[in-house]
Amino acid sequence: MTRVFSGIKPTGHLTLGNYLGAMRQWAAVDQHRAEALFCIVDLHALTVDHDPARVRRLSRQAATLLLAAGLDPRLCTVFVQSHVDEHARLSYLLECVATDGEMRRMIQYKEKAAREQRRGGSVRLSLLTYPVLMAADILAYGADEVPVGDDQAQHVELTRDLAVRFNQRYGHTFVVPRATHPTVAARVMNLQDPTAKMGKSDDTGPGIVSLLDEPETVRKKVVRAVTDSGRDVVYDRESRPGVANLLEILAACSGGNPETLGGVYESYGALKRDTAEAVVEVLRPVQERHKELCADPGYVEGVLRDGAERARAMSRPTVDAAYRAIGLLPAG
Numbered sequence: 001m002t003r004v005f006s007g008i009k010p011t012g013h014l015t016l017g018n019y020l021g022a023m024r025q026w027a028a029v030d031q032h033r034a035e036a037l038f039c040i041v042d043l044h045a046l047t048v049d050h051d052p053a054r055v056r057r058l059s060r061q062a063a064t065l066l067l068a069a070g071l072d073p074r075l076c077t078v079f080v081q082s083h084v085d086e087h088a089r090l091s092y093l094l095e096c097v098a099t100d101g102e103m104r105r106m107i108q109y110k111e112k113a114a115r116e117q118r119r120g121g122s123v124r125l126s127l128l129t130y131p132v133l134m135a136a137d138i139l140a141y142g143a144d145e146v147p148v149g150d151d152q153a154q155h156v157e158l159t160r161d162l163a164v165r166f167n168q169r170y171g172h173t174f175v176v177p178r179a180t181h182p183t184v185a186a187r188v189m190n191l192q193d194p195t196a197k198m199g200k201s202d203d204t205g206p207g208i209v210s211l212l213d214e215p216e217t218v219r220k221k222v223v224r225a226v227t228d229s230g231r232d233v234v235y236d237r238e239s240r241p242g243v244a245n246l247l248e249i250l251a252a253c254s255g256g257n258p259e260t261l262g263g264v265y266e267s268y269g270a271l272k273r274d275t276a277e278a279v280v281e282v283l284r285p286v287q288e289r290h291k292e293l294c295a296d297p298g299y300v301e302g303v304l305r306d307g308a309e310r311a312r313a314m315s316r317p318t319v320d321a322a323y324r325a326i327g328l329l330p331a332g
């Protein structure tokens with residue numbers, strides 16, 4: 001059976017981008033067709049300036065939202081990365097296979113390092129090595145597929161390179177995985193700056209729709225979305241990024257196609273109103289289920305405990321094999 005691994009970082013409140021680009025597909029498709037693991041990658045949240053209490057709170061919230069979005073622990077494994085030591089163990093071995101140049105070429109590293117510096121902070125070494133830990137997350141489970149938004153494509157490509165290199169040098173140990181992307185909404189853009197990704201670290205901004213935003217807040221944010229100077233509604237990512245983003249969100253929420261929807265609207269106002277309502281309707285069941293789950297925190301904790309146990313059992317043989325293959329003496 002195909003094995004699938006993907007993760008979500010507790011660096012902010014989960015967004016519409018996380019939902020349409022990743023979580024929805026995990027719940028509707030991946031957990032049904034594959035042996036699937038979904039991880040709250042909390043170690044990755046420590047790569048930038050962080051507040052410990054907030055990371056803990058956001059990790060719990062992310063787990064609750066994953067379940068609210070439809071992940072079913074009877075069908076898939078939901079767990080927290082730091083509960084399973086294999087990730088950190090394997091990450092070090094992969095650091096011995098990766099190169100400094102490869103890390104510095106990562107687009108997300110360049111963007112996030114620049115952001116930290118703009119904010120007057122220093123760049124943590126873990127931000128540079130983040131893609132290696134992500135490779136360990138994936139390779140430890142022998143995942144065949146990694147369903148992600150297309151912002152993560154470069155990191156999955158690096159994971160493949162590291163797996164191939166390790167296998168060639170030390171003998172076949174890892175499955176070489178591939179990224180899969182949703183066909184619509186693979187990259188939801190910021191409503192205030194449609195040339196930038198809707199990212200959760202910027203979660204207070206009016207350009208970001210959070211999964212727990214009240215319907216009125218969602219409507220306000222969508223109606224105030226930046227559009228383009230033209231008047232007619234056409235789908236063109238290059239010259240009309242604002243309108244294209246709204247059409248993609250509408251298509252992803254209503255099941256249509258952005259090009260076709262472009263021909264349906266005569267004004268930006270109508271497009272925004274329909275997009276806002278479509279988003280509100282998509283979020284409604286997730287928010288209702290989230291509320292129910294918050295009333296039963298013991299359930300979420302139990303899911304994470306079982307998930308970590310299963311994840312440990314699944315990853316340990318591969319990580320142990322990697323330790324042997326690279327030349328480390330078994331502990332006996």
Ligand code: AQP
Binds near residue numbers: 018152
């Ligand atoms: N805007 C987006 N459109 C489509 N997919 C997206 N994803 C994230 N943002 C969008 C997908 O969501 C999954 C989990 O993402 P992540 O938590 O690993 O972090 P990220 O990609 O770095 O997302 P953020 O929200 O931008 O976090 P910050 O701001 O902390 O960096 C992934 O599959 C991702 O592709």
